[in-house]
Amino acid sequence: MAEKLYYIDSYIKDFVAVVKSCVYDGERWCVELDKTAFFPEGGGQAADSGYIGNVRVFDVQEKDRKILHYTESEIAEGEYSCSIDWEQRFRRMQNHSGEHIVSGLINKRFGYDNVGFHLAEDYVTLDFNGELTAEDIADIEFAANKAVWENVRIYAVFPEPEMLDSINYRSKLELTEDVRIVTVEGYDVCACCAPHVRRTGEIGIIKIIDHMKHRGGVRLTMLCGSDAYKDYARKQESAAEISALLSAKRDDIATAVKKFYNDLQNEKYQTAELKKSILKAESEKLTAIDGNYCFFYPAAFDINSLRTLVNEAMKLCSGVAAAFSGSDETGYNYVMGSANIDLRAKSKEINAAISGRGGGSPEMIQGSAKAVRATLEDYFKN
Numbered sequence: 001m002a003e004k005l006y007y008i009d010s011y012i013k014d015f016v017a018v019v020k021s022c023v024y025d026g027e028r029w030c031v032e033l034d035k036t037a038f039f040p041e042g043g044g045q046a047a048d049s050g051y052i053g054n055v056r057v058f059d060v061q062e063k064d065r066k067i068l069h070y071t072e073s074e075i076a077e078g079e080y081s082c083s084i085d086w087e088q089r090f091r092r093m094q095n096h097s098g099e100h101i102v103s104g105l106i107n108k109r110f111g112y113d114n115v116g117f118h119l120a121e122d123y124v125t126l127d128f129n130g131e132l133t134a135e136d137i138a139d140i141e142f143a144a145n146k147a148v149w150e151n152v153r154i155y156a157v158f159p160e161p162e163m164l165d166s167i168n169y170r171s172k173l174e175l176t177e178d179v180r181i182v183t184v185e186g187y188d189v190c191a192c193c194a195p196h197v198r199r200t201g202e203i204g205i206i207k208i209i210d211h212m213k214h215r216g217g218v219r220l221t222m223l224c225g226s227d228a229y230k231d232y233a234r235k236q237e238s239a240a241e242i243s244a245l246l247s248a249k250r251d252d253i254a255t256a257v258k259k260f261y262n263d264l265q266n267e268k269y270q271t272a273e274l275k276k277s278i279l280k281a282e283s284e285k286l287t288a289i290d291g292n293y294c295f296f297y298p299a300a301f302d303i304n305s306l307r308t309l310v311n312e313a314m315k316l317c318s319g320v321a322a323a324f325s326g327s328d329e330t331g332y333n334y335v336m337g338s339a340n341i342d343l344r345a346k347s348k349e350i351n352a353a354i355s356g357r358g359g360g361s362p363e364m365i366q367g368s369a370k371a372v373r374a375t376l377e378d379y380f381k382n
């Protein structure tokens with residue numbers, strides 16, 4: 001098996017290795033090296049990508065005690081300069097080391113186990129087999145960041161199998177061979193096969209951005225290092241924008257949004273009351289006529305409010321009481337009522353005349369019209 005350079009030093013990004021074999025498995029080329037810094041997928045962490053010579057390595061898997069580098073083209077046997085995609089790897093190391101700190105703290109304080117870990121492209125989820133309150137999570141997050149500020153050492157060892165029983169570590173498995181123990185000094189001891197940062201300070205920041213109940217326990221969504229920094233930058237931008245829009249200090253934007261929302265609700269209520277009183281005044285001045293009634297209102301008057309006006313007007317006219325809301329530019333919504341004419345039967349003719357569509361009952365129809373006000377008035381004139 002290839003020498004695992006990522007266990008000697010997780011910071012090796014460029015190295016020289018010999019291609020021992022390159023075999024096509026029907027889908028891709030599988031390359032074996034004499035030594036490798038490419039971490040194969042494992043322990044919840046995805047495989048590294050990078051280059052062997054100028055050939056792209058898109059996946060790495062450990063199979064049957066072999067480390068297989070998957071490439072899209074063939075590589076001849078010989079010596080090559082190799083490089084791994086460092087930005088991606090370092091981001092994963094920051095998140096993975098951050099995960100160990102948070103899991104270690106939760107295990108120590110609450111006795112819960114980490115039962116699920118997913119290191120996605122721009123966030124991490126951690127599942128625990130017990131519930132945590134928002135306050136518990138805030139405490140853990142603060143303690144985890146203190147571990148970062150203390151800049152303690154993170155190191156890995158392969159203890160002799162007979163030593164394993166005497167070590168207290170998380171993720172204990174039946175396995176005794178090649179068990180790698182990763183220690184975050186003072187915070188966590190855990191079996192893990194993945195590369196980590198050297199000191200906690202390199203994690204930069206640990207931020208838990210979400211939590212939800214999950215299978216009787218809790219699922220945390222966490223960002224560390226560069227992911228957390230990018231998230232902070234995005235949120236800062238949003239906060240600045242909201243602060244400018246509401247002319248509020250950045251730390252007061254939630255209060256300002258609440259006030260804005262309450263003011264808006266209040267405005268809506270007052271507008272509705274105002275519309276009601278306008279329509280009531282209009283209803284009160286209606287008299288009995290022979291022919292049609294035709295009303296026009298701005299789009300702010302919705303069909304529901306106009307329906308009450310039409311209800312009154314249809315009792316006082318021999319023809320049709322029609323109310324339109326809208327404008328020539330945007331078109332109109334309408335509601336029409338009649339005590340004497342079967343509007344359902346007549347709706348086809350009406351819609352054809354006003355470039356409209358809609359329908360309803362024999363007493364009342366509603367819909368929309370594309371015709372301009374002059375055409376509508378002309379059609380309904382007495």
Ligand SMILES: [Zn+2]
Pocket residue numbers: 043096100191192193194
């Ligand atoms: Zn791990």
